[in-house]
Amino acid sequence: MSVSTNSRGFSLLEMLVVLVIIGLIASLVGPRLFSRVDTSKVQVADTQARMLRGAVETYRLEVGRLPTAGEGLQVLYVRPSDERAAARWRGPYLDEPVPTDPWGNPYQYSIPGRDSMPFALFSLGADGVRGGEGNDADVGFLPPQ
Structure with missing residues (x-):
C-alpha cells in the first residue's frame, strides 16, 4: 500500500x-430575513x-359580565375571587396561562374599547409603549384614543 504524496488540502488563503x-x-440576505x-x-x-378576545367573549357569555380591569385576563385561566x-365560571377558558406577546x-x-367595542385587548408592539408605527404600533383591539 503506497501513500500518495500529491494530495493537498485547502490553503489558509483559500479558506x-x-x-x-x-x-x-x-x-445581503440577513436584513431581509430579520425584517x-x-x-x-x-x-x-x-x-x-383574537384568541384572547374569543376567550373573553366566552367568559362574558357564561359569567354574565366582562372581566373587570382589576381581574384582567388572568380570570380566563384562574377562577375569579x-x-x-x-x-x-366554567373555565379555564385558555389551555395555558395568559401568554405574553411575541x-x-x-x-x-x-374597559371600554374603541368603536363601541366593550373592551380593549392589545399588545404594545415591539417598542412596548403606546402608539407607534410599523412594528412598534399597537396590535389588537385598541382602547379609545
Whole structure:
C-alpha cells in the first residue's frame, strides 16, 4: 500500500476567500430575513389577541359580565375571587396561562374599547409603549384614543 504524496488540502488563503464570500452573502440576505421575523411577530400578536378576545367573549357569555380591569385576563385561566362570578365560571377558558406577546410583554386589557367595542385587548408592539408605527404600533383591539 503506497501513500500518495500529491494530495493537498485547502490553503489558509483559500479558506479566507470562502469565508469572505459567505460573509458577503449573509450581509445581503440577513436584513431581509430579520425584517420577516418582525413582520411575523406582528401577525402572531394579532392572532393571539383574537384568541384572547374569543376567550373573553366566552367568559362574558357564561359569567354574565366582562372581566373587570382589576381581574384582567388572568380570570380566563384562574377562577375569579368574586363569589357570584366564581359560581358561574366554567373555565379555564385558555389551555395555558395568559401568554405574553411575541416581544415578551403582557397583553393590555381595559374597559371600554374603541368603536363601541366593550373592551380593549392589545399588545404594545415591539417598542412596548403606546402608539407607534410599523412594528412598534399597537396590535389588537385598541382602547379609545
